[in-house]
Amino acid sequence: xxxxxxxxxxNTELAGGGSELTNGYHPATSMSVAAKPATGSERADxxxxxxxxxxxRSTFGRLASLVRRSILSHAVRHYATAHFPPKGVxxxxxxxxxxxxxxxxxxxxxxxxxxxxLAVLLGARGRPYRAVVVGDLRNLPFxxxxxxxxxxxxxxxxxxxxxxxxxxxxxxxxxxSRGIALLFWPPRFGLxxxxxxxxxxIRTVFTGRRFxxxxxEVNRLRSAEHALATLTAAGxxxxxxxxxxxxxxxxxxxxxxxx
Numbered sequence: 001x002x003x004x005x006x007x008x009x010x011n012t013e014l015a016g017g018g019s020e021l022t023n024g025y026h027p028a029t030s031m032s033v034a035a036k037p038a039t040g041s042e043r044a045d046x047x048x049x050x051x052x053x054x055x056x057r058s059t060f061g062r063l064a065s066l067v068r069r070s071i072l073s074h075a076v077r078h079y080a081t082a083h084f085p086p087k088g089v090x091x092x093x094x095x096x097x098x099x100x101x102x103x104x105x106x107x108x109x110x111x112x113x114x115x116x117x118l119a120v121l122l123g124a125r126g127r128p129y130r131a132v133v134v135g136d137l138r139n140l141p142f143x144x145x146x147x148x149x150x151x152x153x154x155x156x157x158x159x160x161x162x163x164x165x166x167x168x169x170x171x172x173x174x175x176x177s178r179g180i181a182l183l184f185w186p187p188r189f190g191l192x193x194x195x196x197x198x199x200x201x202i203r204t205v206f207t208g209r210r211f212x213x214x215x216x217e218v219n220r221l222r223s224a225e226h227a228l229a230t231l232t233a234a235g236x237x238x239x240x241x242x243x244x245x246x247x248x249x250x251x252x253x254x255x256x257x258x259x
Contacts, residue, residue, distance in 0.1 A: 043116055045215050051119055060213060067248070068099035072153060075247035076184070077103035080151065083180050083239065083255050084109070088148025093137050093171060094155035096120055098127030101151070109148075114140070137167045142174040150175065153184035153251065157217040161230075164219050168234030168256075175258040181236060184251035187221040191249040221252050231256045 053061030084090060087108040092101055095113035097120060104111060106128055113129040114137075115121055121132045135141050137155070150171050156164050171181050186192060196213050203211040221227050224241040231238045236256030243252050 043118075065097070065099060067250075068097065069102065071248050072100035072184070072250070073103045075244070075253070076101050076151070076153065077105065078246055079182055079253055079255070080104045080149075083182055084149045084151075085180070088176075089146065090149040090151070091133075091140075091142065091147055091174075092129070092152055093140070093150050093167075094152040095127070095129070095132070096153075098129060098132075100153050102128055104128055138163065138170055140170055140174050144173050145176045145179075147174045147179060148176060149180040149182065151182035151184075154186055154214075156183060156185050157220045158215055159219055161219050165230060165234050168230065168236065172235050172258050177258060179258045180239070181254075181256040181258075183254040183256070184247065185221050185227065185254050186217070186250060187223070187243070187252045190220075190243075190251060193220070221254075224252065227252055227254045235259070 052058060053064060089110045089112065090104075091112045091114055092098070093114050095101065095115050096117075098113050101111075101113075111129045113121070113127055113132040114135045115132070116134070116136060118134050121134060133141060137159075156167065159167055168181070175181065200212050221230075224243075227241045228238050231254065234256075235258075237259055239255040239257050241252055241254050243249055247253070
């Protein structure tokens with residue numbers, strides 16, 4: 001198995017052969033590459049986004065990192081402790097830097113981070129994962145019924161409603177029976193939107209060029225009812241939908257269980 005800059009090149013393993021979890025993915029490997037990645041333009045957009053936040057002059061990048069480490073990480077720990085079973089394999093599907101998940105209790109659990117962007121995985125800070133995987137949420141490189149739980153923060157709003165449902169169906173596929181999906185899904189009325197939207201508008205007006213802090217967010221939740229309907233459409237049983245000061249009212253915390 002070759003490597004580039006410390007990143008394992010696992011295309012051969014993914015192409016075939018048995019494994020504990022996936023079509024070739026082995027949890028002892030530091031990094032793998034999904035067999036069917038998303039389009040090059042999507043990957044490039046996310047690579048560009050994460051590189052911009054890592055820039056030394058990125059005030060927003062530093063602020064976002066602080067929020068992930070000091071606020072969101074406590075919320076993720078709370079909900080992971082409350083809803084995840086104590087043992088098994090768990091995947092953060094769209095892990096980004098991994099900072100928000102740095103406090104997830106590891107004892108008895110194997111934690112894996114998956115993201116479309118190789119750039120963010122190479123530069124991830126404070127990640128708790130045993131392994132990281134480059135992959136597409138619409139085509140996860142894991143066998144059916146192999147994971148005890150999946151989670152993510154600020155991911156599903158970037159998929160169209162139909163693609164978002166497809167992602168949830170794919171998450172359900174890889175979960176064991178009664179496996180948990182823990183989703184921090186931003187609503188239209190979340191605090192981050194109320195703070196960032198005016199800044200985006202002002203900068204767009206003054207520069208004459210559309211500006212957003214994140215790649216397009218086309219599927220923010222409209223309400224708790226919207227979250228429940230989306231879970232049901234993907235075949236999940238709804239466990240909880242909450243908006244809480246634990247994460248500074250940034251997300252609706254949506255918890256689904258595979259029947």
